[in-house]
Amino acid sequence: MYYIGVDLGTSSVKLLLMESDGTIANIVSEDYPISFPHPGWSEQKPEDWWDAVKKGIKNLIKDVDHSKVAGISFGGQMHGLVVLDENDNVIRPAILWNDGRTQEETDYLNNVIGKEKLSEYCANIAFAGFTAPKILWMKKHEPDLFAKIKKIMLPKDYIAYMLSGIHCTDVSDASGMLLFDVKNKKWSKEMCDICGIKEDMLAQIFESYETVGTLKPEIAKELDLPDSVKIAAGAGDNAAAAVGTGTVGDGMCNISLGTSGTIFISSKDFRVDRFNSIHAFAHADGNFHLMGCMLSAASCKAWFINDILHTDDYKGEESGITDDRLGNNNVFFMPYLMGERSPYNNPNARAAFIGMSMDSTRTDMLQAVMEGISFGIRDSYEVARDLGIEVKRTRICGGGSRGDVSKKMMANILNIDVDVPENEQGPAMGGAMLAAVACGEYATVEEAAEKIVRISQTIHPDPEIAARYEAKYQRYRKLYPLLKEWY
Secondary structure, three states, X not given: OEXXXXXXXXXXXXXXXXXXXXXXXXXXXXEOOOEOOOOOOOEEOHHHHHHHHHHHHHHHOOOOOHHHEEEEEEEEOOOOEEEEOOOOXXXXXXXXXXXXXXXXXXXXXXXXXHHHHHHHHHOXXXXXXXXXXXXXXXXXXXXXXXXXXXXXXXXXXXXXXXXXXXXXXXXXXXXXXXXXXXXOOEEOHHHHHHHOOOHHHEOEEEOOOOEEEEOOHXXXXXXXXXXXXXXEOOEEHHHHHHHHOOXXXXXXEEEEEOOXXXXXXXXXXXXXXXXXXXXXXXXXXXXXXXXXXXXXXXXXXXXXXXXXOOOOOHHHHHOOOOHHHOOOXXXXXXXXXXXXXXXXXXXXXXXEEEOOOOOOOHHHHHHHHHXXXXXXXXXXXXXXXXXXXXXXXXXXXXXXXXXXXXXXXXXXXXOOEEEEEOOOOXXXXXXXXXXXXXXXXXXXXXXXXXXXXXXEEEEXXXXXXXXXXXXXXXXXXXXXXXXXXXX
């Protein structure tokens, strides 16, 4: 049988077709536009997502027996606000995860309602990208549209609804809304009251691997698929990526370096950082996870190489960063091109080069950018260590991890082994695996990960390089407190 994983990203949707044993049969992607109607705003039309997904599915399965497609599931960009009216029509463009318009609402939630209350209700505090502040913004600035809201959904869940007709969400994606009681896996009545919404405006909650329904007959006909195809709830992009890399069960770790960067630590137990500097979310395997998220990761390197150096020769630019240079660079880079989430929750933070001199080179600067990304991940890693969590190794995925230098830096800056999965397909792979579990191909998510995910390479830290980076990180971590008031 075949299983489809849909990775609904910010710039495109990636679709993956997986066979029962985990073999990838096909991968396609479809782009869609993003709009920035005002500085700091970021929106997309859910209808564009839907058109891209339908086109992508048709291209994905064109060379296989359609009758053998058994299930579809998802990984998707988190936190976005999708609002539907009483006829399930989209009311306004979706407000995305990287939209920065809600600082006033975020401050209200954290400072007036209070971080302790938010943590009690949802295990997390408010961040500008979360869904609840967006609802408050819409209530204040678009009251006529707000009054029309019948359903509040997340991006991937809108696609699941269009396929199945079921208003659904999963526990991992719901965790990032600031409307979800993560510990008890239910909607928070208190947060609904604060946001001025009713619980029935929110979707039905499922575990990520559970079936929410099957293809609507008219959609099955349009896609030329059986109407018996199961739709599984899926997961937020980072939880889905974690499934795709086998980061399930207790004490596993995955680092994902995409546009943003995350460190994801799976746990059988529910835990909360007392400072709420990293997120406490439900996981797609039925358990929980802690996650630190930096807003600019691979995008930092892309910005420097593409926009500043005006080249796309990534390999050539990185060739000068040899082992003897690792930990010996005098230039530092603060990776806050879009502000920062974990662990500082400061949308006003900004990037900076520090320590440059007349003999600083473009290689020094690129190295500093790449080190800054790994240092940003370590900031969240240190929070997990303070909770008593011992991470001995991590898996790594995402475009920002490609190339030997990035992985070697991460291994030595964290001073742990870094495992590279054979297939680095992230959320799309995780989505396909969740569909396979929903269809009974595997009994649990952990079983699917154990049988499907393989490690192709392990990078071990070098004691001398790790020692140099330890000293460099201790200098780096002093920079944010020094610059905070200037931001």
